[in-house]
Amino acid sequence: MDGMLTAFDEITLVLFTTLAPAGALAYVLVALPLIVSGDRLLEEARRRLDRFLCVPVVVAMIGLVASATHLGNPANALYVITGFGRSPLSNEVVCGSVFLSAAGIFWLTSFSEGPGRIGVRGVVVAIISVLGLVFVGVISLAYDASTILTWNTPYTPLTTWLNALSGGPLLAILTMRLARFYTAGHKLGRALVALAALALVASVIVYGLWGSLLPELRNSLASAAELAPLFMPSIGLFALLGIAALVLGFKAATWHGEAPLWLPITSTVLMLVAIFLMRFQFYMIHMTVGVGV
Amino acid sequence: MTQYAFYFNGKRCTGCKTCELACKDRYDLTPEISYRKVFEYGGGDWTKDADGFYVPDVFTYYVSVACNHCDDPACTKVCPTGAMHKDADGGLVLVDADRCIGCGYCHMACPYNAPKVDREKGHTVKCDGCAERVAAGQKPICVEACPLRALDFGTKEEMEQAHGDSQVADIAPLPQKEYTHPNLYVDPCKHAQMANEATGKVANILEVM
Structure with a gap:
């Protein structure tokens, strides 16, 4: 008996929890950069960054849409709102929808003709960013049910955050490359790679501790x-x-001039594949305290 | 409030699975879905005694389980739409098919593996305690089908009165009762192991998964 069937059954959730x-x-x-130094940025650079904020939004949205495809009856999906505050899954869906809607509308306003009030835009994007962090937070708590033996551990929320911190910075590097946004001495790029590297090291340690508990x-x-015999490998x-992914991300972030696009794309894809692999293992180890796997 | 409960007598059950099949027949269930399952639980070992003889202490017993309409169900807690709910009249855990989105979280959280998403119907299905029959004054079909009279169903008070020696289900392979407070009373057989001291394994995994 192994957990392959569970993981394949929930493959769209594996994708959701990787991308979102x-x-x-x-x-x-x-x-x-928009929040911290909004009006100090060059107008053109600020506008490009503003518009390319749609890239991470689309990635997260693909995740949310993918998760909806595994539903038996999406027509009843509006009832999910009624469980907000009570059900961890409702919290996840509602917070995700609010964040993505807000980010989507904010992106549309980036096409307005006028210069807009930079200070206000900075405050709004800061609020949406907080919604984004809340979204990651509720995803991290959505799978921690007391009757699910293997998931009812601090490793569940911890790995969700670490996955976000590994994949997020590399996707941010890709987005900034698309927006042709650079900082002096590639400071921001280097910091993003360092953040992803720290998160990767922490992930390996946490997954290692989790894996050693499985027997x-x-x-x-x-x-x-037995459910996930290949967890450790x-x-x-x-x-x-x-x-x-980190090596390619570092190359992309510190390239003199415009880095070739394949570099940040491959870097992001490799990291997302890595995260997907461990999320697949996460669903493979699903078991309840009773007679369910 | 009335709370219905099942009763299972482990001293009588022979693992014949008539209960399971009667239920499948009544609700026209596919091979993949069973509202009631009969677990074959076994274990034990051989040990060498002082004279050099090997002595077995192996055991096998059966436990017939459906939804236990728990007091603190794991499935209702995680359900995002409220489709999975406890009926106010009899405390049965029921699915409102008009609200269910078929996300399957109830299936993943229930330690008795009771709810399951029927992909063709698009929503979760599970034992409803034969609510219609009960409303008509009858017992659930599994109870009436059991040739050993190992099952019973009624209000909690009725079960406690009729089966005084029984206790709330806390035997392997079922989870410890504290997780969901099941409304299942059990008369354990001689070899039954407590859930928190279990050493055996389910032997008929393909039949019950």
């Missing part, structure tokens, strides 16, 4: 280690893909 946290965090990171986590049907592959 990374997209939301990338949004916050790309918005940072002990068992119910009457199986042990978690997957951490190795996760680390390799992540390191490759």
Whole structure:
């Protein structure tokens, strides 16, 4: 018996939990220059950054749409609002919808003809960034049910945040490259790569600790280690893909002039594939305290 | 408030699965979906005694389980739409198909593996305690089908009165009762293991998953 079937059944949720946290965090990171030094940025650079904020939004949105495809009856989806505050899944969907709607509308206003009030735009994008962080927060808590033996651990929220912090900065580097946004001495780019690198190291440690627990986590049907026999080797592959992504991300972020697009694209894709791999393992280890896997 | 409960007598059950099939027949269920399942739970070992003889202490027993219409259900807590709810009249855990989005979180959270999303219907399906039959004054079909009279159903008070020696289900392979406070009373068989001291395994995984 293994957990492959569960993970394949929930493959769209694997995709959602890979893309949405990374997209939301990338949004916050790309918005940072607008929040911190909005009116000190060159008008042209500010406008480009403003418009390309749609990239992380689209990535997160693809995740949310993917998650909706696994529903048996999406026609009843509006009822999800009624569980807000009570059900962790409702919190996730409502917060995601609010963040993405706000970010989408804000993006539309970036096309207005006039210069707009830069100070106000800075405040609005800061508020939307907070909504983005709340979205990552509620995703991290959505799977922590007391009856799910393998998920009811601090590792569940922790890895969601670490995944966001690994993938988000690289997606932010890609977005800034598309917006042709640079900082003196590639300071911001270097900081983003450093953040992703720290998160990757922390992820490997946390996944390692989680993996070492799996043989002990068992119910009457199986042990978690039996459900995901390749959990530990997957951490190795996760680390390799992540390191490759970081190297490419560093190259892209410190390139003199415009980095070739394939660099930040490949970097982001490699990191998202790495995260996807471990999210797949996460669904493979699903087991309840009773007679469910 | 009335709270209905099931009763299971582990001293009588032979694991024949008539209960499971009667339910499947009544609700026209596919091979993939069973509202009631019979778990075959076994374990034990061989040990060498002082004279060099190997002595077995192996055991197997059966537990027939459907939805336990828990007092603190894991499924209703995670349900995003409120489709999974406790009925105000009898405390049965029911699915409102007009609200259910078929996300399957109830299935993932329930430690009794009771709810399941029927992909063709697009919503979760599960044991409703044969609510219609109960309203008509009958027992659920599984209870009436059991040839050993190992199952019973009624209000909590009725079950406590009729089966005085029974206790709230806390035996393997079921989870410890504290997780959801199931409305299932059990008369455990001689070899039954407590849920928190279980050493065996479910032996018929393909039948119950």
